[in-house]
Amino acid sequence: MRFILAIITLLACIPYAQAETRYVVDQATLPMRAGQSTSHKIIAMLPSGMAVEALEQSDTGYTLVRTQSGKEGWMLSRYLMKTPAARDRLIHAELELAKLNELKAQKKSVESELEELKATNSKLEKELEHIRSTAANAVQMAEENRALKSSAESTRQELETLQQQTRDIRNGAQQRWFLLGGGAILLGIILGLILPRMRVRRKQWGGY
Structure with missing residues (x-):
């Protein structure tokens, strides 16, 4: 009994080799x-998956x-298939999947660029609207400036006309005052000449 237990213990201490999964190489x-026989x-030697033309x-x-x-x-006819080998189909599917992923990445990149272009377009439209508004204000200011210049020129001409009229009035007043003054002086002279004679005549008349 002790011998059997010892054997069981010994066997339990021996490590078992773990089974590993292996795959047959997909290449033949x-x-x-x-x-038409193996004696020929x-x-x-044709590799698996190779495309050939069936003649007969x-x-x-x-x-x-x-x-x-x-x-x-x-x-041998049993070695020929109407469809490509699974390995070739898998390679083709992987290539198609890689192309699809590449197209998805390109689509994402294009969409990102499109969003950037939209943002840039929106910014440019705002700048263009600002430029148009500024240009409209500039045109309006230019028109107002021209109107102010025209009004200032008209006012200047009116002022010059008024100044000329003022000068004419002053000149006319001065001439009138000069004439009045001259007339007064002349009248004084005439009176100075006439009044003494009138006094003399009155005395003479008074004597008679």
């Missing part, structure tokens, strides 16, 4: 022969095929 070559000479199928289970290079030979 198949013979293409000169005739092998012309070429016999009752012996062989098919006459032609490679892309133009070489012809017989292969």
Whole structure:
């Protein structure tokens, strides 16, 4: 009994080798022969997934095929498929998926650029509207400036006219005062000459 327990303990201490998953390599070559049996000479070894042209199928289970290079030979019909190999389809699917991911990335990049262009366009439209508003204000200010200049010129001409009229009035008043003054002086002189004579005559008349 002790011997059996010792053996069980010893076996428990021995590590078991863990089983690992392995995959058969998806790469094989198949013979293409000169005739319809295994006794015929092998012309070429064709890799799995290779596309060939089926020319003739016999009752012996062989098919006459032609490679892309133009070489012809017989292969077992069971080694030929109407669809590409799963490995080739997987590679094609992976390529298509990579292209799809690339297109998605390009679409995302284009959408991002489109958003940037929209933002830039909106900014440019605002700047253009500001420029138009500024230009309209500038045109309005220019028109107002021209109107003010025209009004100032008209006012200046009116002022010059008034100044000329004022000068004419002053000149006329001065002439009138000069004439009045001259007339007064002349009248004084005449009176100065006449009054003494009148006094003399009155005295003479008074004496008679």
